[in-house]
Amino acid sequence: MQKIDLTQEDLDLVAAACDAVKRPVRQIFDENLPALVGAALRLDDGQVMSSVNMTVDVGSISMCAEPFAIAEANRQTERHIKTIVAVYRELDYEPKVIPPCGRCREVITDFLPGGFVILREPESEDLFKVRAVDLLPLKYGDYWKDSNLV
Numbered sequence: 432m433q434k435i436d437l438t439q440e441d442l443d444l445v446a447a448a449c450d451a452v453k454r455p456v457r458q459i460f461d462e463n464l465p466a467l468v469g470a471a472l473r474l475d476d477g478q479v480m481s482s483v484n485m486t487v488d489v490g491s492i493s494m495c496a497e498p499f500a501i502a503e504a505n506r507q508t509e510r511h512i513k514t515i516v517a518v519y520r521e522l523d524y525e526p527k528v529i530p531p532c533g534r535c536r537e538v539i540t541d542f543l544p545g546g547f548v549i550l551r552e553p554e555s556e557d558l559f560k561v562r563a564v565d566l567l568p569l570k571y572g573d574y575w576k577d578s579n580l581v
Contacts, residue, residue: 470496
């Protein structure tokens with residue numbers, strides 16, 4: 432997996448995700464708390480969209496932030512998503528870039544096949560980006576063409 436240096440646009444995208452996760456949102460447990468995870472993406476025209484995760488009473492149906500951002504971006508059918516990032520924020524701490532979970536990697540590789548994901552070295556503040564498809568080699572969908580197993 433090739434690590435690519437970030438541009439100023441990429442750093443601005445990280446800042447947008449951090450901003451999203453710092454704002455209060457409606458939560459089922461405490462309406463004054465911010466979300467735990469924020470995501471931001473950039474479209475091919477430079478437009479930035481952000482989102483937050485949704486925690487629900489039954490934890491297994493809680494939703495990550497990345498699919499919400501991707502769903503909003505997909506409403507602009509003439510645009511393509513170029514880059515996405517997610518951050519996690521513990522209360523009283525600054526947000527940190529986190530990798531997408533496995534479920535989000537599936538969604539990201541479906542909708543950003545030519546795009547990038549911003550990541551952070553573990554136990555470090557060093558950021559870089561990678562091609563989205565490198566996060567999920569031998570993807571399930573790669574084995575199907577025209578509804579046939581290949």
